Amino acid sequence: MWRRFGEAAYAAVMVVVFTIQAGALVLVAAVVLVASRGQASNTLRFVLASAVSLTALVVMLLTAYTLGYQWLSSRREHRRTAEMNRWTERWADVVVGGSPPPKPQKVRGAALEALVAVKEQLREPERSRAQDLLQHFGVTAHLLGVAGSRRHSTRRRYDALDLLFRAGSPVGFATYADLSHDPERLIRELTARAWARSLASVRDPVVLDSQARRFTREMSDSDLPQGAIHEALLETAEAAPLVLALLLEDATGDVLAAALDVAGRLQCVKMVDLVPAHLESDDVDVVCSGWRALTGMGASPQAAVVLLPGALESEEEEIRSQAVRFAALLPPSEALELLTPRLGDKSWWVRRSAAWALLNSGAKGRRLLDDASGHHPDPFARRIALQVLLESGEISAGEAMNRAVVS
Amino acid sequence: MGWRSALDYFEYFILVYFALIALFSAALGLLGLRSILLYARESSSTSVYGFLARASYKPVSILVPAHNEEKGIEASVRSLLDLAYPQFEVIVTADGPTDRTVEVLIEAFHLVEVPREARVVVETAEVKRILRSTRHPNLWLVDKENGGKADAINAAFNLARHPVVCSIDADSILDGAALARATRLFAEDETVVAVGGTIRALNGAVLEAGKVRSIRAPKTWVERIQVLEYARAFFTARAAWSRVGALTIISGAFGIFRRSAIEEVGGWWTGTVADDMEVVFRLHRFMRDERRPYRIVATPDPICWTEVPSSLRALRRQRNGWHRGLLEVLWRHRCMLFNPRYGRVGMVAVPYLWFFEAGAAFVEGGGYLYVAVAAIFGFLNVEFALMFFALAVLYGILLSQLAMGIETMLLSRYERASDRLVLFVAAFAEFAGIRQVLLWERCVAIFQLRKRQGKFWTETRTGIEAGRGPEI
Numbered sequence: 001m002w003r004r005f006g007e008a009a010y011a012a013v014m015v016v017v018f019t020i021q022a023g024a025l026v027l028v029a030a031v032v033l034v035a036s037r038g039q040a041s042n043t044l045r046f047v048l049a050s051a052v053s054l055t056a057l058v059v060m061l062l063t064a065y066t067l068g069y070q071w072l073s074s075r076r077e078h079r080r081t082a083e084m085n086r087w088t089e090r091w092a093d094v095v096v097g098g099s100p101p102p103k104p105q106k107v108r109g110a111a112l113e114a115l116v117a118v119k120e121q122l123r124e125p126e127r128s129r130a131q132d133l134l135q136h137f138g139v140t141a142h143l144l145g146v147a148g149s150r151r152h153s154t155r156r157r158y159d160a161l162d163l164l165f166r167a168g169s170p171v172g173f174a175t176y177a178d179l180s181h182d183p184e185r186l187i188r189e190l191t192a193r194a195w196a197r198s199l200a201s202v203r204d205p206v207v208l209d210s211q212a213r214r215f216t217r218e219m220s221d222s223d224l225p226q227g228a229i230h231e232a233l234l235e236t237a238e239a240a241p242l243v244l245a246l247l248l249e250d251a252t253g254d255v256l257a258a259a260l261d262v263a264g265r266l267q268c269v270k271m272v273d274l275v276p277a278h279l280e281s282d283d284v285d286v287v288c289s290g291w292r293a294l295t296g297m298g299a300s301p302q303a304a305v306v307l308l309p310g311a312l313e314s315e316e317e318e319i320r321s322q323a324v325r326f327a328a329l330l331p332p333s334e335a336l337e338l339l340t341p342r343l344g345d346k347s348w349w350v351r352r353s354a355a356w357a358l359l360n361s362g363a364k365g366r367r368l369l370d371d372a373s374g375h376h377p378d379p380f381a382r383r384i385a386l387q388v389l390l391e392s393g394e395i396s397a398g399e400a401m402n403r404a405v406v407s
Numbered sequence: 408m409g410w411r412s413a414l415d416y417f418e419y420f421i422l423v424y425f426a427l428i429a430l431f432s433a434a435l436g437l438l439g440l441r442s443i444l445l446y447a448r449e450s451s452s453t454s455v456y457g458f459l460a461r462a463s464y465k466p467v468s469i470l471v472p473a474h475n476e477e478k479g480i481e482a483s484v485r486s487l488l489d490l491a492y493p494q495f496e497v498i499v500t501a502d503g504p505t506d507r508t509v510e511v512l513i514e515a516f517h518l519v520e521v522p523r524e525a526r527v528v529v530e531t532a533e534v535k536r537i538l539r540s541t542r543h544p545n546l547w548l549v550d551k552e553n554g555g556k557a558d559a560i561n562a563a564f565n566l567a568r569h570p571v572v573c574s575i576d577a578d579s580i581l582d583g584a585a586l587a588r589a590t591r592l593f594a595e596d597e598t599v600v601a602v603g604g605t606i607r608a609l610n611g612a613v614l615e616a617g618k619v620r621s622i623r624a625p626k627t628w629v630e631r632i633q634v635l636e637y638a639r640a641f642f643t644a645r646a647a648w649s650r651v652g653a654l655t656i657i658s659g660a661f662g663i664f665r666r667s668a669i670e671e672v673g674g675w676w677t678g679t680v681a682d683d684m685e686v687v688f689r690l691h692r693f694m695r696d697e698r699r700p701y702r703i704v705a706t707p708d709p710i711c712w713t714e715v716p717s718s719l720r721a722l723r724r725q726r727n728g729w730h731r732g733l734l735e736v737l738w739r740h741r742c743m744l745f746n747p748r749y750g751r752v753g754m755v756a757v758p759y760l761w762f763f764e765a766g767a768a769f770v771e772g773g774g775y776l777y778v779a780v781a782a783i784f785g786f787l788n789v790e791f792a793l794m795f796f797a798l799a800v801l802y803g804i805l806l807s808q809l810a811m812g813i814e815t816m817l818l819s820r821y822e823r824a825s826d827r828l829v830l831f832v833a834a835f836a837e838f839a840g841i842r843q844v845l846l847w848e849r850c851v852a853i854f855q856l857r858k859r860q861g862k863f864w865t866e867t868r869t870g871i872e873a874g875r876g877p878e879i
Contacts, residue, residue, distance in 0.1 A: 048795065
């Protein structure tokens with residue numbers, strides 16, 4: 001982790017130092033080249049002596065600067081920690097203890113960070129009280145103003161967006177919409193996260209519906225990496241069903257794959273019927289995310305089940321692997337029939353998934369895996385069955401060794 | 408042209424070479440500084456811990472090659488098992504140790520032999536057995552015949568089952584959030600194939616329960632000088648090369664890779680000491696040959712603490728190996744030199760390595776030889792030679808101070824003013840003999856290329872426990 005101050009000053013010092021040094025070196029090189037033609041040896045001596053003196057001077061300057069920075073930054077951190085502790089106690093007294101809030105004043109710096117930190121730690125109804133304080137002191141408006149203004153330094157804007165994300169206030173959507181087109185990638189990423197968390201705190205269904213539509217539209221048009229979209233979608237929490245349903249209907253490519261993955265991870269069973277349509281997509285990532293989503297939801301809609309045999313025979317290793325995991329959700333009689341041949345799949349990952357799926361398919365599946373570990377005609381299937389039994393703790397290491405030797 | 412004129416021209420050549428290398432270093436320094444400052448501005452603790460809490464992380468397989476590590480292996484593995492990361496496995500490879508490395512691990516972690524189906528992605532020396540801890544289900548040990556470090560990593564890689572693999576030296580300790588920070592890059596950007604973390608010297612650090620609590624300047628000058636070297640390398644040069652998309656090395660002490668990319672290039676090559684550099688070269692070549700978008704990045708924040716050699720003898724041996732490795736890799740991938748197909752890597756980074764890394768040993772050595780010859784034959788301009796030497800020394804110190812200045816912005820920095828002063832003096836001390844000894848070693852390495860190709864595991868370490876300084 002890095003200190004988040006002093007870097008601009010250091011960069012400025014370094015640019016000055018190296019500009020001077022580069023000038024001196026270029027001069028030395030130029031004079032050397034002249035001297036190589038038998039001229040200006042006195043000039044060379046003078047330039048070299050000057051370069052040495054200058055370098056010694058900047059070394060001393062830099063060392064003094066570093067020591068000074070170290071001393072000042074230690075003091076500053078000490079002071080900041082003390083201020084944070086004082087304000088945290090004070091806000092906790094107001095929100096939890098019922099003390100009166102401080103007289104109207106600007107809440108900035110440590111006071112602002114402490115209030116956001118306090119809100120983050122609380123649950124309702126104290127959380128709402130902290131939100132009222134943020135509103136009362138104009139904190140959210142101030143942060144939105146900083147984040148949205150290009151007059152402020154990029155670092156201040158990052159910090160403001162980070163605090164907005166942590167505060168999770170149900171306001172600022174217009175600013176977020178503007179910022180989602182910012183030329184800075186990180187501003188767009190932080191905006192997506194702050195926006196998602198703000199959506200999660202909206203309680204009015206009408207506002208939520210209109211803002212969710214706006215959010216999904218912007219996400220679909222954004223050029224954020226899939227991982228960043230995935231993270232933002234996870235932040236939508238209570239608003240996720242609405243947001244994800246909109247994305248599953250309209251989005252494509254990376255955004256759709258991220259939405260499917262998040263739907264599975266958040267176990268949004270309500271949108272199970274929206275998933276099978278994507279299992280026949282041309283985009284391998286989308287198909288894999290679709291199977292993963294259904295497995296995550298623990299649901300096996302008929303529209304997906306009919307596509308399963310095809311997915312298990314897919315040429316794409318990842319699709320087979322995900323389909324095998326999904327197969328474990330089927331009734332044991334169907335699951336075992338589909339999974340057993342996959343124990344001998346050419347891909348290690350599919351074999352492994354099949355073995356785990358069998359293990360999770362009830363007593364019969366476990367017995368089948370047990371049997372496969374000793375008697376399956378394919379040695380790869382025997383070994384993966386044994387390994388999964390061992391990893392799951394079903395058999396001991398000694399027993400696994402015995403079976404391996406016997407088979 | 409008489410021999411005197413030839414020597415004069417050589418003298419001028421050295422001066423211009425020095426000016427060029429210094430200008431290049433200054434440019435790298437500034438670029439690295441910019442890269443780090445941007446990174447520092449972007450990173451916050453919220454983003455990392457939030458990332459873990461939202462479970463959008465990628466599970467990691469940590470590969471730990473070990474040879475004769477009986478002294479430090481237990482502490483090292485324990486610190487890995489304590490990592491604050493939701494899903495990972497540790498695969499240690501005992502590469503034909505001749506000491507008690509395997510026995511120490513078996514006793515400490517209750518390892519038992521198990522059958523395990525390993526995918527043979529890369530052929531390795533014979534694996535004798537695979538063991539698993541009964542106390543820590545995510546700890547595996549591969550006991551195999553000796554095959555070198557790269558072979559040991561490959562053996563562990565064959566067992567890895569997570570989408571991201573992290574290779575780490577057996578005498579290293581990872582910072583608490585290092586894995587989360589590094590793997591976040593893989594989760595966010597599908598084109599990232601490798602991430603190099605920052606390595607810092609563990610020597611002198613104060614430990615608490617296997618974690619670095621605070622850092623202090625090490626005891627010996629050999630170690631202190633390495634503190635400066637590592638700072639220069641990781642806070643300036645590598646950050647700069649990463650910024651321009653031409654990073655050619657990810658330290659073997661801590662490198663994180665996308666497993667699928669490593670599978671495609673066929674694992675680590677066993678024919679060189681510099682397997683860590685070679686695998687990065689191969690990733691560049693493969694991705695560019697295939698015209699795939701990719702990123703290989705160095706980050707200044709995921710930090711790995713590693714024990715650096717504490718004696719000059721061990722340091723010489725290490726540097727001999729590094730220089731041989733550099734030459735082996737450059738020769739193996741010589742087709743990349745000035746090859747526009749490989750973009751900035753081929754047109755800038757590889758030429759830089761040829762001329763300013765591999766070539767520097769010749770030029771610097773030649774410089775000292777020239778001074779000796781000139782002194783013997785009485786035409787040495789003492790005033791000129793001294794001024795030039797002073798300039799070179801001061802410039803080297805300036806680069807060290809730049810890197811140490813960046814280091815002060817880290818939260819885990821050398822806090823005591825006395826340590827800072829000691830390290831400042833170390834920047835001078837570097838030029839008072841040790842640098843010359845290491846230069847000699849690099850020259851020797853050139854002549855040992857054929858004889859010792861790919862040899863590894865020759866370093867002698869004091870072991871983490873012994874070398875770490877006071878443990879609390």
